[in-house]
Amino acid sequence: MSVTVDVTAEHIARRIASTIDPVFAMIDGWRDVLERELSGPLAGALTGSTEPTAATLDPVVAALVSAELERDGTLITGAGFVAAPGFLVDAPWHLAWWLSGSNTFGAGPDPRLRRLEAVSDPDSEQFRDYTTLEWWRVPARTGTRHLTGPYVDYLCTDDYTVTITTPVRVGGEMAGLVGTDLYVARLEQVLLPVIRESGHPCTLVNASGRIVASTDARRATGALLRLDGLAEALTPLRDAVTVTDATSLPGGEAVVPCGDTSLALVLEA
Structure with missing residues (x-):
C-alpha cells in the first residue's frame, strides 16, 4: 500500500x-x-x-x-x-x-x-x-x-x-x-546527521530488517528491527526489485526505500 x-x-x-x-x-x-x-x-x-x-x-x-x-x-x-x-x-x-x-x-x-x-x-x-x-x-x-x-x-x-x-x-x-x-x-558517522533531520524516531535497515543506523539508542546496530509487517514490506528489496513508493505498517510506521541501495528508512510516529 x-x-x-x-x-x-x-x-x-x-x-x-x-x-x-x-x-x-x-x-x-x-x-x-x-x-x-x-x-x-x-x-x-x-x-x-x-x-x-x-x-x-x-x-x-x-x-x-x-x-x-x-x-x-x-x-x-x-x-x-x-x-x-x-x-x-x-x-x-x-x-x-x-x-x-x-x-x-x-x-x-x-x-x-x-x-x-x-x-x-x-x-x-x-x-x-x-x-x-x-x-x-x-x-x-x-x-x-x-x-x-x-x-x-x-x-x-x-x-x-x-x-x-x-x-x-x-x-x-x-x-x-x-x-x-x-x-x-563510518556509515553512521556520515548518515546519522542526515537521518536526524526527519524529526521522527527513524531507523535505517537493510533488506532483511537489520539495523544500519538509528536515532533511537535502544536500537542496536546489526539487530533485527521487529515490527509487524516489516518483513513483508522489505520483500521487494530482498528480491532486488527497485521500489519507489513508501509503505505503511500496521503500527503506523512508514517504510521509505532509499533508491536501489536495498536500504530503507523506517519512520515511527
Missing part, C-alpha cells in the same frame, strides 16, 4: 542513496575493467596459456582499488576481487583483497595500504570456505549486486561491516566477485 510521507523523509532517503550510489558505481567500474582484462590481456599473460593466473591478476586488482582505499574521507576500508574456486590455475582459492590504513583487522590500525593475508589451503584448520557466506551466495545465485550486513566480518575487518559485492563474468561464467567493505561506524 502506498502512503503519503513527509517530503523531508523522501529527501533524506534520496540523500542516503546518493551517499551509497558512488560506491556502487565504483564497484561496477571495477567489474567492467576486470571482465575486459580477464577476457583478454590477463589470460595467461605470464604462462603463455589461455588461462588467467593470480600472478597476473593481483597487480591489476591492486591498481584498481588502491587509490580509493588511500583517499582521504573514503567510506571504504577494504576492497578487491574474490575468485570462483578453480578459476585461477595457480590459486584454486584466492582473495585478492586490500585493506586501507583505517582497517583495524589484526593487530590494530596500520597506516599502510596492505594485502589481506587469507588462508587459501582447504586442508588448513583456519581455512574459510567463502562460497558459503552471504556476500558470495546471494550474488552467485541472483547474478546481481548485493549488500550484506551489518554483520561482524571475522574474515576482513573483525568489526561491524557492510559488504557490497557484484559478480564478475567471463565467457558466460562467474569468475568471481568484486566488492568492498565499509565500517558501519
